[in-house]
Amino acid sequence: MSDQFTPQEQFLVERLRRAPQPELNPSAFEAIRLRVLDAVDTPPIPAPRPALPVTTIVVAASVVVIVAALFVVFTQRNTPTTEIPTPSAAPTATLTLSPTASPTPTITPSPTSIATLVPSATPDGTAAVDTVMIIEGQVEAIDGDIVTIFGVEVQILPDDPLLESIHIGDVIRVEGSTTTSGSGVIVIASSHIEPNNTPTPASSDNPPSGAEWSDDGTCLHPPPDWAPANGWRRRCEGAEKNVDKSNNGSGKGNNK
Amino acid sequence: MQPLPNESQLIAGAKAGDKQAVSTLYEAYAQAVFRYISYRVESDALAEDLTAEVFLRMVQGLPTYHDSGAPFGAWLYRIAANQIADHYRRNRRAVEPISEEHPTDDTDPLGKAAKNEEQAQLREALSTLSPEFQTLLVLRFMQGLAHTEVAAILGKSDAAIRVMQHRALQALAQALGQTGKARSYLRGGDAP
Numbered sequence: 430m431s432d433q434f435t436p437q438e439q440f441l442v443e444r445l446r447r448a449p450q451p452e453l454n455p456s457a458f459e460a461i462r463l464r465v466l467d468a469v470d471t472p473p474i475p476a477p478r479p480a481l482p483v484t485t486i487v488v489a490a491s492v493v494v495i496v497a498a499l500f501v502v503f504t505q506r507n508t509p510t511t512e513i514p515t516p517s518a519a520p521t522a523t524l525t526l527s528p529t530a531s532p533t534p535t536i537t538p539s540p541t542s543i544a545t546l547v548p549s550a551t552p553d554g555t556a557a558v559d560t561v562m563i564i565e566g567q568v569e570a571i572d573g574d575i576v577t578i579f580g581v582e583v584q585i586l587p588d589d590p591l592l593e594s595i596h597i598g599d600v601i602r603v604e605g606s607t608t609t610s611g612s613g614v615i616v617i618a619s620s621h622i623e624p625n626n627t628p629t630p631a632s633s634d635n636p637p638s639g640a641e642w643s644d645d646g647t648c649l650h651p652p653p654d655w656a657p658a659n660g661w662r663r664r665c666e667g668a669e670k671n672v673d674k675s676n677n678g679s680g681k682g683n684n685k
Numbered sequence: 686m687q688p689l690p691n692e693s694q695l696i697a698g699a700k701a702g703d704k705q706a707v708s709t710l711y712e713a714y715a716q717a718v719f720r721y722i723s724y725r726v727e728s729d730a731l732a733e734d735l736t737a738e739v740f741l742r743m744v745q746g747l748p749t750y751h752d753s754g755a756p757f758g759a760w761l762y763r764i765a766a767n768q769i770a771d772h773y774r775r776n777r778r779a780v781e782p783i784s785e786e787h788p789t790d791d792t793d794p795l796g797k798a799a800k801n802e803e804q805a806q807l808r809e810a811l812s813t814l815s816p817e818f819q820t821l822l823v824l825r826f827m828q829g830l831a832h833t834e835v836a837a838i839l840g841k842s843d844a845a846i847r848v849m850q851h852r853a854l855q856a857l858a859q860a861l862g863q864t865g866k867a868r869s870y871l872r873g874g875d876a877p
Contacts, residue, residue, distance in 0.1 A: 442854070448827050451729060452716050460737075462708060465708075
């Protein structure tokens with residue numbers, strides 16, 4: 430397909446076609462030929478890349494450092510922190526029963542019962558940390574193989590001889606792993622210290638008359654006023670309000 | 686831009702380092718490349734230097750040259766266009782004065798002067814156009830290349846080249862100082 434030019438365009442086209450055709454003069458033509466043929470033997474080395482200005486390098490390095498710093502900060506912020514308790518940082522909860530818990534503040538001071546909760550964890554780095562808890566304190570209730578110590582239910586192995594010898598008010602120390610139940614935490618005991626069968630009221634608390642009272646594990650025999658009987662009171666005081674008010678503190682104790 | 690009869694063999698020989706093949710290719714294309722460059726730069730001396738660069742680049746690039754079916758000359762013109770662009774990039778369009786040098790031909794000094802005057806005028810006008818317009822006008826009309834050849838060099842379609850050449854001619858007319866008249870006669874008015 431031939432071009433369709435207007436007369437005026439054709440005028441310019443003709444002018445271009447008639448334009449002088451410059452030519453390499455023979456000496457230049459030959460000189461270039463020699464250079465080219467020399468290059469066949471020794472290919473020209475490509476010109477080196479121009480070096481980057483120092484300022485460019487400095488700016489680029491600064492940008493890289495800033496970006497790297499921002500990346501580190503960003504990743505640290507987004508990394509979930511997993512707190513793995515270490516043995517040295519094991520929290521120790523000490524529950525001290527003060528005498529003010531007693532309904533009769535005028536009584537002689539009761540022996541201070543201390544429950545030591547020592548949850549500890551093995552720092553194995555896993556998410557599911559098995560917490561070991563040590564509880565030492567007075568037995569408040571016994572329900573089958575569940576022993577309650579300061580509100581914490583401790584499950585004793587059914588064939589454990591402890592279950593036969595333990596009584597409410599005994600001070601025992603158990604160690605076991607914790608598990609959660611619907612109502613709270615249950616410690617499954619793995620080891621324990623034989624119960625201290627010393628009656629809850631220390632001998633120094635007994636009246637000079639020589640009367641003694643001991644907790645038989647039920648709420649049927651309330652302690653006398655002089656007996657601290659913290660375990661019994663904690664266990665039975667709430668219930669007795671609904672059962673038999675007349676028994677509250679009116680007993681003489683069991684004479685032994 | 687007719688390919689040489691045995692161009693494929695020459696290219697293969699040149700790639701293998703055959704000096705005779707390289708020399709033949711140079712002889713076939715040197716003047717055409719020089720003419721194209723001379724209308725794109727300010728002086729014949731510079732055109733000579735750039736022509737030499739084009740053929741040195743040819744030798745350098747031959748080992749990786751693949752015959753894609755396009756004329757070998759098209760590859761050379763592309764190298765030349767790149768060399769010219771590099772030249773202007775390096776010199777930031779520091780346009781040198783139009784060369785006053787004249788070839789040593791004393792047989793017709795008046796005719797030669799007129800030719801030089803025409804060449805200088807066209808050079809100056811072309812230098813105001815875009816590189817694509819310059820290449821199109823020089824190769825299409827001064828060197829007589831076909832649309833397809835120019836299209837291959839510029840990397841455009843034939844149709845695009847046909848449209849471009851009208852625009853390039855109008856731009857050249859304006860650059861030649863015929864702006865007012867050019868607009869009227871390009872619309873069909875009286876020719877100058």
